[in-house]
Every structure is written in structure tokens, then in C-alpha cells.
Amino acid sequence: RRWIADTWTPTTASLTGDQAAHLARVLRAEPGQIFDVVAGGFLHRAEITSVSDQEVLFTLHEELEADAALPLRLLLAVFKFDHMEWAIEKATELGVAHITPVLARRSEKHLTLAAPKRAERWRRIALEASKQSRRTDIPEIAAPITLKAALEQEQSLTRILLSETEQATPLAAALASVGPTGYESVALAIGPEGGWTPEEMAFFATHNWTSVTLGPRILRAETAAIAAIAIASSCMA
Ligand code: SAM
Numbered sequence: 001r002r003w004i005a006d007t008w009t010p011t012t013a014s015l016t017g018d019q020a021a022h023l024a025r026v027l028r029a030e031p032g033q034i035f036d037v038v039a040g041g042f043l044h045r046a047e048i049t050s051v052s053d054q055e056v057l058f059t060l061h062e063e064l065e066a067d068a069a070l071p072l073r074l075l076l077a078v079f080k081f082d083h084m085e086w087a088i089e090k091a092t093e094l095g096v097a098h099i100t101p102v103l104a105r106r107s108e109k110h111l112t113l114a115a116p117k118r119a120e121r122w123r124r125i126a127l128e129a130s131k132q133s134r135r136t137d138i139p140e141i142a143a144p145i146t147l148k149a150a151l152e153q154e155q156s157l158t159r160i161l162l163s164e165t166e167q168a169t170p171l172a173a174a175l176a177s178v179g180p181t182g183y184e185s186v187a188l189a190i191g192p193e194g195g196w197t198p199e200e201m202a203f204f205a206t207h208n209w210t211s212v213t214l215g216p217r218i219l220r221a222e223t224a225a226i227a228a229i230a231i232a233s234s235c236m237a
Contacts, residue, residue, distance in 0.1 A: 008039035070095035077104035077192035087222040092129035101144040106194030115144040156187035159209040168213040175235040
């Protein structure tokens with residue numbers, strides 16, 4: 001398995017908390033043993049230099065080839081925080097590279113106000129999910145921004161708006177039509193519980209986002225996010 005450093009320098013790494021306790025108590029790790037450690041987004045062979053229940057220290061040796069991150073970015077409208085946290089955790093497990101929380105018109109007012117203070121917690125959730133799923137790279141969770149700002153800065157080649165409107169193209173068909181070059185970078189936008197407003201939908205259209213559907217049923221936002229990531233990643237594989 002891969003161990004994810006809590007702190008590191010160019011030549012050393014330190015694991016604390018559950019990882020240190022597991023190495024010390026369950027695996028009975030000892031100085032001199034070699035493990036694979038992710039430090040600063042890079043995977044290294046690493047040698048233990050000291051072990052306690054609270055902290056395991058390593059010297060970093062050669063860098064190993066890391067997995068290619070899935071070139072998938074998620075624009076996630078702000079919705080109920082417990083559901084959003086679930087979506088962030090699962091999206092991380094599935095391999096998304098980046099999540100931008102978006103302050104949508106129908107995001108509930110109190111959530112919009114509280115969202116900026118939540119970003120750190122969302123980053124911690126992504127970090128824990130990265131450790132749990134043995135990801136080398138930890139997805140970036142941006143600070144929450146308006147839809148206007150999110151669309152203006154989005155550079156992905158393929159931009160997909162998840163919409164429950166019946167006329168939209170199915171997601172897999174829309175991705176098949178862009179071909180392999182379009183898979184180099186894909187952005188998926190998921191609306192809040194109340195959905196995108198018609199003005200927001202029009203705004204997406206002016207920024208060349210394609211409206212797609214996941215089928216006739218209205219899914220909760222977090223279900224739509226995870227289903228869309230799973231379909232997109234299987235098309236991009
Ligand atoms: N406004 C909708 C309603 O009450 O009829 C519900 C919005 S839905 C709970 C939240 C978001 O999930 C939507 O904005 C969309 O991005 C996504 N979503 C839900 N069902 C979907 C479907 N069948 N196809 C594509 N996207 C869907």
C-alpha cells in the first residue's frame with residue numbers, strides 16, 4: 001500500500017495519526033524497512049528512520065512513477081453540506097483531479113454564506129479519501145466561487161453540463177462524439193438541489209458547455225455527480 005506523508009521536506013517524510021499507529025502497532029514497522037510514501041504529490045521509495053505510535057519518520061529515496069491523474073474536473077454547485085461532503089469523498093475515490101464548489105443561484109442562502117469557511121474541511125475530506133483510496137495525487141478543492149467566475153476560468157476542452165432536461169444528449173453519447181482528443185480534459189457541472197436556473201443554463205451555453213442527461217429520473221445532486229464521474233471515467237479509460 002501507499003502511505004501519505006503528513007509533512008515532508010525534499011529528503012524526509014513524517015506520518016502521524018492513524019497511519020503512524022497502524023505502522024507501529026499493527027505492522028510492527030522498524031527502522032531500515034522500506035515503504036512507498038507519497039510526499040508532496042510524488043511517490044517515493046522511503047526508508048524508516050524512527051518509529052513511535054505517534055510518528056513514523058522516513059528518509060526519501062528514489063521517486064517512483066506515479067499514476068496518471070484522471071483529467072476530470074468537477075464544478076459542484078453548493079448543496080447540503082453533509083451530501084456535498086459525501087460527493088467530495090466519493091469523487092476523490094473515483095479519481096477526479098479538481099473540484100470547484102460553485103455558488104449557484106439556487107444554492108440555499110445559508111449554505112452560500114457558510115461555504116467559504118467549509119473549504120478547509122472539504123480539503124481534509126479529500127486528503128483522507130486520497131489516503132484511503134491510495135491515490136498518489138490529492139485533488140485540489142478550490143475556494144467556492146460564483147458561476148460566472150467558474151465559467152470564465154474553465155479551460156477544459158470538453159465541458160459538460162449535467163441537466164435533467166429531457167431533450168439533452170445522454171452523457172456517454174456526448175463523450176463518444178468528442179473523441180479521444182476531447183478526453184484530454186473534461187469538466188462536469190452538477191447543479192444544486194433546486195437545479196440550475198434558466199439564466200444559468202443559458203450562461204453555460206454561451207461558454208460552450210454541452211447539456212447532457214443521465215436518464216429520465218431526477219437524481220439527487222450527489223448521485224448525479226458520482227454517476228457522471230463513473231460514466232465519464234469509463235469513456236475516458
Ligand atoms: N431541479 C430539479 C427538480 O427538482 O426537478 C432537481 C435538480 S437535481 C436534484 C440536482 C442536479 O443533479 C441537477 O442540476 C443536475 O446537474 C443533476 N441531475 C439530476 N438528475 C439528473 C439527470 N437525470 N440527468 C442529468 N443530470 C441530473
